[in-house]
Amino acid sequence: MRILNVDSFIKTYITKRDESFFRKDMDDNKSLLSAKIKGKSMLVIGGAGTIGSAFIREALKFTPARLFVFDINENGLTELTRDLRSTIDLTVPADYKTYPINFGDPIFEKILDIEGPFDIVANFAAHKHVRSEKDKYSVSALIDNNVLKAERLLQQLEKYPPKHFFCVSTDKAANPVNIMGASKKVMEELILSYASSFPITTARFANVAFSNGSLLDGFIFRLMKQQPFSIPIDIRRFFVSPEEAGQICLLACMLGKSGEIFFPKFNPDEMVSFYDITIDFLKSMGYKMQECQSENEAKELATHLNEHSTHYPVHCFKSDTSGEKSYEEFFTEQEQLNLTRFASLGVIENASSIDRSEVNQFILKLRTILQKESLSKVDIVTVLSEFLPDFHHMETGRNLDQKM
Numbered sequence: 001m002r003i004l005n006v007d008s009f010i011k012t013y014i015t016k017r018d019e020s021f022f023r024k025d026m027d028d029n030k031s032l033l034s035a036k037i038k039g040k041s042m043l044v045i046g047g048a049g050t051i052g053s054a055f056i057r058e059a060l061k062f063t064p065a066r067l068f069v070f071d072i073n074e075n076g077l078t079e080l081t082r083d084l085r086s087t088i089d090l091t092v093p094a095d096y097k098t099y100p101i102n103f104g105d106p107i108f109e110k111i112l113d114i115e116g117p118f119d120i121v122a123n124f125a126a127h128k129h130v131r132s133e134k135d136k137y138s139v140s141a142l143i144d145n146n147v148l149k150a151e152r153l154l155q156q157l158e159k160y161p162p163k164h165f166f167c168v169s170t171d172k173a174a175n176p177v178n179i180m181g182a183s184k185k186v187m188e189e190l191i192l193s194y195a196s197s198f199p200i201t202t203a204r205f206a207n208v209a210f211s212n213g214s215l216l217d218g219f220i221f222r223l224m225k226q227q228p229f230s231i232p233i234d235i236r237r238f239f240v241s242p243e244e245a246g247q248i249c250l251l252a253c254m255l256g257k258s259g260e261i262f263f264p265k266f267n268p269d270e271m272v273s274f275y276d277i278t279i280d281f282l283k284s285m286g287y288k289m290q291e292c293q294s295e296n297e298a299k300e301l302a303t304h305l306n307e308h309s310t311h312y313p314v315h316c317f318k319s320d321t322s323g324e325k326s327y328e329e330f331f332t333e334q335e336q337l338n339l340t341r342f343a344s345l346g347v348i349e350n351a352s353s354i355d356r357s358e359v360n361q362f363i364l365k366l367r368t369i370l371q372k373e374s375l376s377k378v379d380i381v382t383v384l385s386e387f388l389p390d391f392h393h394m395e396t397g398r399n400l401d402q403k404m
Contacts, residue, residue, distance in 0.1 A: 206266070287312040
């Protein structure tokens with residue numbers, strides 16, 4: 001199989017940036033970041049994922065004294081450790097521990113009670129994909145992870161307040177049209193309702209190129225197995241590299257004022273289509289795209305792939321899945337923006353005006369709805385819409401599990 005240099009491909013064909021978009025802000029704030037991180041204790045939840053692990057790699061450059069990492073992916077934690085310890089000029093703290101534990105489990109609370117408090121706590125554990133929305137079961141699990149467990153975490157941290165708390169959000173929280181995005185908007189309101197108890201920030205940003213489970217990450221697996229690609233031809237997205245994702249989260253976590261949401265200051269013309277990326281990806285691997293009108297046609301052509309093949313089968317379709325926007329946005333017209341504090345980052349200041357009692361009442365209602373025996377997906381959409389006036393659910397009856 002031909003070898004792909006992922007980092008080089010991202011810079012050349014996707015972000016089209018020779019250096020990180022956030023490099024200037026990282027350099028300008030190097031001394032301040034060092035002062036806030038060096039010798040401190042860190043706890044990272046969901047640290048084996050693409051964004052969480054990138055955050056850790058950026059943070060370790062400033063030599064924290066303790067690092068505890070939690071993730072339900074035990075194999076991911078193993079690879080994270082191997083990667084960190086194999087990277088030159090990166091110092092892993094002497095007090096470094098990884099735990100394959102769900103942050104909603106009682107053992108997590110026990111560890112926090114005994115080993116805490118931590119100076120810096122960052123939460124990357126979440127359902128992040130639009131494909132998470134299928135039916136009442138998948139949506140219930142999504143809300144439990146993104147909202148209810150986050151609430152429990154905040155309650156625990158209030159007993160042991162960190163100096164910095166960060167919880168990653170998504171661009172899909174701005175004017176959400178899918179339940180995943182709506183759940184992250186609720187998460188934003190939830191965590192910001194605790195902003196007077198300890199410093200809390202979050203960040204909305206774009207697709208992370210080749211992140212775990214993403215369409216582009218899937219290209220590598222399909223290629224290894226000589227299976228066809230399947231792509232939407234009408235979707236354009238902003239992209240950041242894994243390194244950039246780690247940097248925006250670190251900057252927001254360490255430099256934000258409590259109650260703020262960070263986002264990258266991208267121009268609309270920086271969006272890239274999956275169609276163009278696919279052409280460039282296959283070209284870099286020595287192929288031309290062979291467009292197919294159906295999944296069966298693409299699968300049949302893939303059976304004839306061999307070392308002499310010059311074309312690669314790709315099923316091209318127009319997106320028709322529930323909650324899939326054709327564009328991306330990071331803020332709404334109602335939000336108060338500061339575009340001057342950072343070179344590459346915008347900041348939504350005083351992002352929430354909802355007090356904790358109102359958030360608590362909504363979450364209680366959400367818990368009650370989720371316990372209904374006759375629960376339906378419509379019930380969940382209805383209660384979310386009552387709390388989020390800007391949530392306009394886009395339902396098509398199709399989800400990504402129904403596609404190749």
